[in-house]
Amino acid sequence: MDDLKSGSNLEKVLKAGHFAFTGELGPPRGADAEEVREKAQYLKGNVDSVNITDNQTSVVRMASWAACLILIQEGIEPNFQMVCRDRNRLAMQADILGAYAHGVRNMLCLSGDHPMFGDHPTAMGVFDIDSMQLIQMVKKMRDEGKFLAGEELHGAPKMFIGAASNPFADPYEWRVHRLAKKIASGVDFIQTQCIYNMERFREFISKANDMGLTEKCYILAGVTPMKSVGMAKYMKAKVPGMDVPDELIKRLQGAGKGKVAEEGIKIACEQVEEFKEMKGVAGVHMMAIEWEHKVPEIAERAKVLPRPEV
Amino acid sequence: MIVAERKPFDEIKEMIKERKKVLNIGCGTCVAVCLAGGEKEVDVLTTEIEMARKMDENPIEIDKITIERQCDREYLEALDDMVKDYEALLSMACGAGIQFLAERYPEIPVYPAVNTTFIGINQNVGWYEERCRSCSSCVLGMTAGVCPVTMCAKGVFNGPCGGTNKGKCEISADQPCAWYQIYERLEKQGRLDEILEVVPAQDWENQKPRTVVQPGYEKVKEES
Numbered sequence: 001m002d003d004l005k006s007g008s009n010l011e012k013v014l015k016a017g018h019f020a021f022t023g024e025l026g027p028p029r030g031a032d033a034e035e036v037r038e039k040a041q042y043l044k045g046n047v048d049s050v051n052i053t054d055n056q057t058s059v060v061r062m063a064s065w066a067a068c069l070i071l072i073q074e075g076i077e078p079n080f081q082m083v084c085r086d087r088n089r090l091a092m093q094a095d096i097l098g099a100y101a102h103g104v105r106n107m108l109c110l111s112g113d114h115p116m117f118g119d120h121p122t123a124m125g126v127f128d129i130d131s132m133q134l135i136q137m138v139k140k141m142r143d144e145g146k147f148l149a150g151e152e153l154h155g156a157p158k159m160f161i162g163a164a165s166n167p168f169a170d171p172y173e174w175r176v177h178r179l180a181k182k183i184a185s186g187v188d189f190i191q192t193q194c195i196y197n198m199e200r201f202r203e204f205i206s207k208a209n210d211m212g213l214t215e216k217c218y219i220l221a222g223v224t225p226m227k228s229v230g231m232a233k234y235m236k237a238k239v240p241g242m243d244v245p246d247e248l249i250k251r252l253q254g255a256g257k258g259k260v261a262e263e264g265i266k267i268a269c270e271q272v273e274e275f276k277e278m279k280g281v282a283g284v285h286m287m288a289i290e291w292e293h294k295v296p297e298i299a300e301r302a303k304v305l306p307r308p309e310v
Numbered sequence: 311m312i313v314a315e316r317k318p319f320d321e322i323k324e325m326i327k328e329r330k331k332v333l334n335i336g337c338g339t340c341v342a343v344c345l346a347g348g349e350k351e352v353d354v355l356t357t358e359i360e361m362a363r364k365m366d367e368n369p370i371e372i373d374k375i376t377i378e379r380q381c382d383r384e385y386l387e388a389l390d391d392m393v394k395d396y397e398a399l400l401s402m403a404c405g406a407g408i409q410f411l412a413e414r415y416p417e418i419p420v421y422p423a424v425n426t427t428f429i430g431i432n433q434n435v436g437w438y439e440e441r442c443r444s445c446s447s448c449v450l451g452m453t454a455g456v457c458p459v460t461m462c463a464k465g466v467f468n469g470p471c472g473g474t475n476k477g478k479c480e481i482s483a484d485q486p487c488a489w490y491q492i493y494e495r496l497e498k499q500g501r502l503d504e505i506l507e508v509v510p511a512q513d514w515e516n517q518k519p520r521t522v523v524q525p526g527y528e529k530v531k532e533e534s
């Protein structure tokens with residue numbers, strides 16, 4: 001990690017040793033740029049970079065790269081999410097070049113949910129390459145200046161390359177090895193799945209530390225504040241690979257009527273406090289799903305403000 | 311084997327509603343084994359069509375025949391003298407058989423009576439499961455005999471993805487996670503180190519119609 005790979009704000013924050021704080025924004029189900037601008041205002045100045053989701057949960061939305069451009073216009077650094085579900089290697093490489101040409105400097109490489117979860121459940125899932133191979137492809141374009149097939153490109157996209165990691169999905173023992181594979185593929189930073197089971201995450205990061213993985217890439221712990229008991233129960237029962245302990249649900253239930261969301265934010269802030277001290281954790285990725293307006297308050301209470309100028 | 315399912319009756323009826331004289335042709339190989347388009351199924355469908363058309367006061371003259379294989383010229387030949395007597399042909403063979411039939415008699419409309427579903431295995435009589443997408447680049451040696459292209463809903467080559475859920479795929483609690491199975495089997499065989507390396511992007515060979523010419527082919531021709 002000697003020289004800057006992309007020069008993105010996120011990279012500079014991490015490289016300078018600051019505790020990173022990133023946010024997330026889901027593009028609208030329509031062509032209204034104002035919706036993006038409105039949500040973005042809550043994130044401006046409160047996070048180092050904003051992930052723009054790519055047809056999340058397989059539901060069609062404004063293209064991730066397009067919403068990224070709106071953020072750039074607003075003076076906010078985007079993190080361009082790209083899933084393997086919706087395009088083949090040609091379209092992916094084209095979008096990477098185009099996004100970079102417009103100033104996008106961070107990317108998050110993901111598999112993507114299966115189409116059956118979305119609004120076009122019978123759409124063909126492309127999955128021409130997988131998330132690991134996508135990381136390899138972006139790295140090759142950036143570092144070798146070559147397309148996946150080997151031909152030279154002119155003007156390498158110098159992306160800061162990210163990927164996701166789910167410390168909770170099974171086989172649990174394999175998770176840290178899969179992280180190692182992502183690092184071997186060329187990932188610079190990881191944003192984890194939402195963490196609720198802190199004990200399991202501590203074990204995961206400790207293994208990653210032992211294997212030297214946290215020295216090879218920055219790990220940002222994923223946090224999503226619970227808005228309601230229903231949300232917690234839904235995530236526990238319905239969202240694959242999500243580990244929501246019963247104690248957490250009990251704590252939310254114990255908060256009393258009208259105070260659950262407040263308790264959810266309190267828990268999230270406690271998590272951030274712990275992550276700040278946790279060896280191997282370089283920052284937090286705050287996924288306040290459809291709760292962007294709460295980010296200023298969360299950032300304030302999690303004591304991550306002001307964000308560093310680098 | 312190739313597994314097929316008969317199309318819904320109403321769909322078949324609709325396709326041939328204008329036809330007054332039809333030959334229903336079964337296939338005695340794969341689709342017969344999977345109970346979709348063999349002799350028995352031809353009998354049943356033919357009778358059903360006949361009765362339904364009578365009820366609709368739109369009678370049809372429908373005959374039936376089942377040949378050994380519709381994907382084989384040798385067996386199709388038996389139909390050469392028969393087909394000219396019919397307005398249309400209904401085929402209960404797989405998609406390959408239907409196409410070979412239509413190719414042989416390009417002047418006669420051919421309609422499919424089955425949907426070809428997959429290359430699969432026989433779990434029990436009447437219960438079949440998909441196992442192969444015939445991608446032309448088999449990796450089963452690396453994946454402990456579980457196909458990531460067919461059995462993983464995202465065709466992941468470096469799994470399992472984050473959607474694996476207690477050994478099941480994110481798409482359904484009834485669908486085992488292929489990579490969980492791969493992991494378990496490799497672990498039992500003491501071969502987990504073999505999937506520590508990243509598998510690079512696949513060269514897809516199945517994006518255009520494929521032809522196989524076996525080395526023995528020319529030899530046979532020379533000999534004959």
